[in-house]
Amino acid sequence: MNKESVLIVEDEEKILRLLELELEIEGYQVGKAMDGKEALEAYQSRKWDLILLDVMLPGISGIELLRKIRTKNNFTPVILLTAKGSVEDKVSGLDLGANDYITKPFQIEELLARIRAVLRMRPAAPSMEAEIGGWLNTADLKVNVKTREVIRGDSHIELTPKEYDLLLYLLKNKRQVLSRDQILGAVWGYDFQGETNVVDVYIRYVRKKLEYGFETPLIHTVRGVGYVMKDAK
Structure with a gap:
């Protein structure tokens, strides 16, 4: 039970x-x-x-x-x-x-x-680092899981709730290649009945806000598989 x-x-x-x-x-x-x-x-x-x-x-x-x-x-x-x-x-x-x-x-x-x-499929509990300071990060990107602040470099980035969910899922699984089905299940939920390309659409939204004006891309496309978040290293 x-x-x-x-x-x-x-x-x-x-x-x-x-x-x-x-x-x-x-x-x-x-x-x-x-x-x-x-x-x-x-x-x-x-x-x-x-x-x-x-x-x-x-x-x-x-x-x-x-x-x-x-x-x-x-x-x-x-x-x-x-x-x-x-x-x-x-x-x-x-x-x-x-x-x-x-x-x-x-x-x-x-x-x-x-x-x-x-x-x-519920989100994993924040890591000990996030519990202590509230922050998850990669490269010059920081996300506060308590306040939902998103900062890249010196810029504060405004995301919609669904864009934030997507970013947080990618960040929690950084350096792991995630299929579209994995992302759809974790971010949109079981048996989502919307447009099948919703993951690609929202990836574009987040990329535009997260990477425009910055030299280093953080969200990478793995052809035929899905997406991965990683810095240039």
């Missing part, structure tokens, strides 16, 4: 109770909240391994709650529970850093599989 903790944020009582029972049967520690304000308090009260977040909530919406979470925490996985056809919510959630989404009504077996997949 696993001891991982899941916070369920859902305003429909029957769905909330069903999810609570199923997750407890699977061995998860479960917390629950029925509106955005209650969810924010529950989120701040302890560390959670995963959050199941309904988009349509009274008070603070699920998308706004996700935005608040991601301004302070880039590591806790979030799976959105979305209404059928709510494409805008799915896109907004993924752009804000949701790891995955599932559309209502859903099969509980599929949701449990997605939870397991997201937990397997």
Whole structure:
């Protein structure tokens, strides 16, 4: 039995109770909240391994709650529970850093599989160096995993949440060649249903912000495989 903790944020009582029972049967520690304000308090009260977040909530919406979470925490996985056809919510959630989404009504077996997949792919804990100073670096690039600051040389670089997620994943795995599928799974989540070239598009976005005006490229293309982050050494 696993001891991982899941916070369920859902305003429909029957769905909330069903999810609570199923997750407890699977061995998860479960917390629950029925509106955005209650969810924010529950989120701040302890560390959670995963959050199941309904988009349509009274008070603070699920998308706004996700935005608040991601301004302070880039590591806790979030799976959105979305209404059928709510494409805008799915896109907004993924752009804000949701790891995955599932559309209502859903099969509980599929949701449990997605939870397991997201937990397997969650970001590794920061290294001891990062825990002490908050910084990860390569060459003249520094990323603060606590404040989300990105600095190259003397320049502060502004990234969107998804661009930051991509950069952080490359940096945590620097000098390792990562396939597009690996990047897609880690940054966009299990069974992403967007454009298949999304990795290449976002690599271009990050390269433009990270490398324009600098002599040394940091993100390198490995033809036929994917990408690797390394300095010139």
